[in-house]
Amino acid sequence: MQNIVQLINNFQVYILLGFLVLILILFILLITTNRSLNRLEKKYKRLMRGVNSTDLEELINSYLNKIDKTQENYKYMKDLYENLNKKFKKCIQKYSIIRYRAFEDVGSDLSFSIALLDENNDGIIITGIYGRNQSTTYAKPIDKGMSRYELSDEEKHVLNNCINN
Structure with missing residues (x-):
């Protein structure tokens, strides 16, 4: 000893x-441990800002619930968009109009042809022929850019303008 x-x-x-x-x-x-602990504490406070409770599991669950709700809203908006897009494709998207004189003895260009088509070139041609004694209106369906009825030169012109524009 x-x-x-x-x-x-x-x-x-x-x-x-x-x-x-x-x-x-x-x-x-x-x-160094104290400095690391202070940095970690700042990160923790930043993570927990705006939260009344200090339970991290509860915070994560609330964020996951928000994510689930956001995904549901996204799916709803996507479905709504697809439905609107389908409906929009069938709406009139192209049009063309031409005015002309159908008869030589009638003054101005009072006769007309209008083509109204959707995205698939389906639609209608409306023709109004104005004469001194009478006025007549015709409607001819258009399917994929073609009509099963005979088209006048003016109707062909307005249809081609509508398809190409």
């Missing part, structure tokens, strides 16, 4: 320096 005490007394300075170095190292570790 005396040998150990005498050995400690002989190396007392070195032991003290070793402990001081160890204390210094531990102090540096304490400072």
Whole structure:
């Protein structure tokens, strides 16, 4: 036992320096750990901002519920868009009109032909022929850009304008 005490007394300075170095190292570790903890605490506060409870599981579940609701809304909007797009394809998207003089003895260009077509070139041509004694209106269906009825030159012209524009 005396040998150990005498050995400690002989190396007392070195032991003290070793402990001081160890204390210094531990102090540096304490400072770096404290800084890391402060950064982590800031991140945690930023994550938990606007939340009354501090339960992280509850926060994650609320965000997952919001994601599920957003996905439901997205699906609803997508279905609505597809339905509207289908309906829109059948709406009049192209039109063309031409006015002309059907008879030489009638004054102005009072006769007309109108083509109204959808995206698939389905629709109708309406022709109004104005004469001095009478006025007549015709409607001819158009299916994929063609009519099963004979078209006048003016109707062909208005149909081609409508398809090409």
